[in-house]
Amino acid sequence: MICISFRARARGRGMRPLLPLRLRRAAAGGLPRCFGMARRGGPAWRLSIEGNIAVGKSTFVKLLGKTFPEWQMATEPVAKWQKVQASSTREQASSSQNFGNLLQMVYQEPSRWSYTFQTYSCMSRLKAQLEPLSEKLLKTWDPVQIFERSVYSDRYIFAKNLFELGHLAEIEWTIYQDLHTFLLQEFGDRIALHGFLYLQATPEKCLERLHRRGRPEEKEIQLEYLEQLHTQHENWLVKKTTEVHFENLRNAPVFVLDVNNDFEDDPAEQEELMRKVKAFIKTL
Ligand SMILES: Nc1ncnc2c1ncn2[C@@H]1O[C@H](COP(=O)(O)OP(=O)(O)OP(=O)(O)O)[C@@H](O)[C@H]1O
Numbered sequence: 001m002i003c004i005s006f007r008a009r010a011r012g013r014g015m016r017p018l019l020p021l022r023l024r025r026a027a028a029g030g031l032p033r034c035f036g037m038a039r040r041g042g043p044a045w046r047l048s049i050e051g052n053i054a055v056g057k058s059t060f061v062k063l064l065g066k067t068f069p070e071w072q073m074a075t076e077p078v079a080k081w082q083k084v085q086a087s088s089t090r091e092q093a094s095s096s097q098n099f100g101n102l103l104q105m106v107y108q109e110p111s112r113w114s115y116t117f118q119t120y121s122c123m124s125r126l127k128a129q130l131e132p133l134s135e136k137l138l139k140t141w142d143p144v145q146i147f148e149r150s151v152y153s154d155r156y157i158f159a160k161n162l163f164e165l166g167h168l169a170e171i172e173w174t175i176y177q178d179l180h181t182f183l184l185q186e187f188g189d190r191i192a193l194h195g196f197l198y199l200q201a202t203p204e205k206c207l208e209r210l211h212r213r214g215r216p217e218e219k220e221i222q223l224e225y226l227e228q229l230h231t232q233h234e235n236w237l238v239k240k241t242t243e244v245h246f247e248n249l250r251n252a253p254v255f256v257l258d259v260n261n262d263f264e265d266d267p268a269e270q271e272e273l274m275r276k277v278k279a280f281i282k283t284l
């Protein structure tokens with residue numbers, strides 16, 4: 001049983017540290033929606049979990065949910081990508097048409113489907129980042145929202161990599177970036193994040209976990225693809241050599257967690273990881 005004390009609770013509402021300069025700047029045009037809605041614990045901390053395919057993000061999010069049941073989690077909507085449907089009213093939902101498995105399509109024919117995939121995944125992530133705080137979170141002290149990946153990894157990991165591999169044509173990459181910049185500027189502070197938790201493991205470890213999970217669409221994935229994605233993560237989140245186009249992103253804190261160890265059946269390792277997450281949030 002993991003037991004992490006919430007010392008932060010004792011800080012009380014009035015003692016929430018001032019927003020870092022970058023966020024005060026970001027909030028200049030109006031505070032993010034989460035800031036207006038959180039009543040008990042003040043503003044919600046909004047963090048994204050980033051990391052390579054099969055590094056263990058969903059597993060980690062589950063662990064966070066078990067440890068901090070009051071937090072709000074937004075998991076990556078893989079099932080929606082596997083079964084694309086037109087958005088419909090509740091009455092139409094049961095009869096809505098299935099347009100196909102876009103995840104499978106992008107792996108099978110990346111040059112044909114990458115632009116479609118990135119447009120759709122970006123929209124899914126945008127919707128997730130715009131979700132209002134749940135009733136439960138509104139009643140929580142020190143509310144925290146966790147997102148599995150973000151509109152930023154959509155662009156600076158996947159779309160960028162697909163462009164560099166030649167699966168996105170120059171014109172598609174240009175339009176995607178234009179759309180991405182426009183949407184993020186329009187939604188501004190409503191989608192702002194306070195930091196990133198980067199789950200880091202070797203590409204070899206990710207491939208091993210990917211094979212163990214056995215998702216059918218991913219069976220052709222080679223180590224080389226995971227190595228490329230690993231490099232994209234390192235360049236964006238660690239070396240900071242990726243050119244990013246949003247000032248608040250450039251300055252966002254990144255906490256790197258080594259998840260090479262198999263923590264699934266190791267309560268001590270789990271406790272240590274959860275302690276580190278809490279400690280990171282206290283630094284924000
Ligand atoms: N620390 C770990 N040790 C051992 N196995 C793990 C660990 N974390 C995750 N796994 C296993 O690895 C597989 C992939 O994990 P998971 O689905 O959480 O990855 P993910 O990062 O969410 O993947 P994706 O990028 O596809 O969303 C699962 O079978 C999971 O049980």
Ligand SMILES: Nc1nc(=O)c2ncn([C@H]3C[C@H](O)[C@@H](CO)O3)c2[nH]1
Pocket residue numbers: 053076078103106117118121153154158159218
């Ligand atoms: N092309 C592409 N672009 C994305 O933005 C993206 N995000 C996730 N994925 C793939 C990785 C896993 O197989 C699976 C679940 O994470 O979906 C993506 N693939």
